[in-house]
Amino acid sequence: MTLKQLEEFFEKCKVNHLHGRYINLDHISPLIDQLSSSLSIKIEGYSVNNNPIHSIQWGNGKTRILIWSQMHGNESTTTKAIFDLFQALQQHMFSEEFKGVQLMILPMLNPDGAQMYTRQNANDIDLNRDAKDISQPESRILRKAFDAFKPHYCFNMHGQRTLYSAGPAPNSAVLSFLAPAADPERTVNQSRKQSMAVIAEMKKQLTPLIPGQIALYNDAFNINCVGDTFQSHSTPSILFEAGHFPKDYNREVVRRLIFKAMAIAISFISNSPHSTYDYEHYTEIPQNEERxxxxxxxxxxxxxxxxxxxxxxxxxxxxxxxxxxxxxxxxxxxxxxxxxxxxxxxxxxxxxxxxxxxxxxxxxxxxxxxxxxxxxx
Known part of the structure; x- marks a missing residue:
């Protein structure tokens, strides 16, 4: 699967109805209703303000991947890319590349925050700091999905501010990733190596498009963060951060890159579900810096x-x-x-x-x- 093929796929399946930064439940509900029978749709529960939180499942491969987006309501870029991916799946674009996986995707975990365009939910709680307490209905829905689906991998989809550079150089961090730590010692165990290997593969394939513009988030352990918690349960977890491409304040260029990153990651896992190949290259990626x-x-x-x-x-x-x-x-x-x-x-x-x-x-x-x-x- 080449970058040219991914570009062609994206152009064929981009959901033009979703554009810009403000994406809420009103925007995606009609799109969910229009999804074909090849995708299984379920309401997993309801938010603080009683808005539905959907899951969409696809595939019957042995390796299960749980993906959630917009747990921060004002981080919508990855949600747009996920609906582009749904269109690709409906058009059977990745049938061969993804045949080894089963996907469960929660495209909007925080519909109340999305409506208000806030990071927090309607109770003013950051859901990505609620993994230990599980005090919010949205957190409980995600944890229930994790326990029931028993994923082999997790993708935690986010967006980051324009302030980040990829290392000290004057290069904007267009995409950032993280293989979260599983313990305070930041041990590089088997599950973390698998996360690192997937990120190293995405970096290798996407570098020709954005050279020097891929970075890593800080890996300090925080059990309150969802990725750290799931990693501590020996489930390889990957943080995706949609960053800033020059002049792309609507995050449409980055949406395209997130689509490609997801496709690369899912294909890699489908073909090599337990691979730690080249995971060492993860440490060569520069850190996010606030420059x-x-x-x-x-x-x-x-x-x-x-x-x-x-x-x-x-x-x-x-x-x-x-x-x-x-x-x-x-x-x-x-x-x-x-x-x-x-x-x-x-x-x-x-x-x-x-x-x-x-x-x-x-x-x-x-x-x-x-x-x-x-x-x-």
Missing amino acids: FYDILIRNTSDADIGIRYKEILKDGKIEFIPEVTDMGILDNKYGHKEINADQYSVLSLKKEPFKPGDEIDIVLINNEKFSLKLTDS
Whole structure:
């Protein structure tokens, strides 16, 4: 299965109805209703606000993979890619490549958070910190699915902010992965080696598309995190993080890459369900580092200005509001967009200086206006 084939598959099965960052239950419910009989659909339970949480199953192979997305309601990119994958499965695109697996997918674990565009659920709980207490209905649904399905692998699908670089270089972390630790000592046991091997394979195949832009999350053990908990039960678990491709604030380029990453991972597991082949290459992947601003204004008369977008839900759409995050010497930081102030002061339209926390759409540099609004996403 080549990258060219994956690109052709994606173009044939992309669900155009799902676009942008705001994806909630109203968007996916009609798509679930339209899924063919080749996919088995079930309501696993209900959220705090009594919204249904669905599972979709496909395949009859021996190796079971449990996948869940949008446990953080404002992380929707992987959900879009999952529905693209459903279309591919309905069109029998991966019948041969996936014949060794059985998939159980919960495409939206946190429908209440998705509706509000919040990380937390309706009780203001981070579901990815509730693995030990299992205090929330959504957490109990996921744990029940895990116990009943008895997966051989788990994919924990997330999205990450634009601030991450792949190591210290000025490369945005477009995709990030993690083979979670199973204990505080971060032992590299059999299940973790299997997770690492899958990630190493994805990195190897995707590097031609995004060279130097794949990173790893920190692997400090936290039993409250779902991936760490499932890994501690000797189930190889993999964290997928949809990051930022230049100018891709709607995460449509990254959606395409997540689709390909899932296909590569599932195919690898289907063909080699217990493989630890080349797992050592996992450690060659650079770590996520917090080095990026959405906008960085350098060489001002005073301090560099780092600006990040706040994502605000308004009238059913996400608005990106520029906010001053940091001011100072930011020599080891980068901007997805950079402005050179040429030693001039940077002022508001009222010709006043800025401070951290200020929301600004336009700045004045030498009496010239520079718009900070997002215009190309």
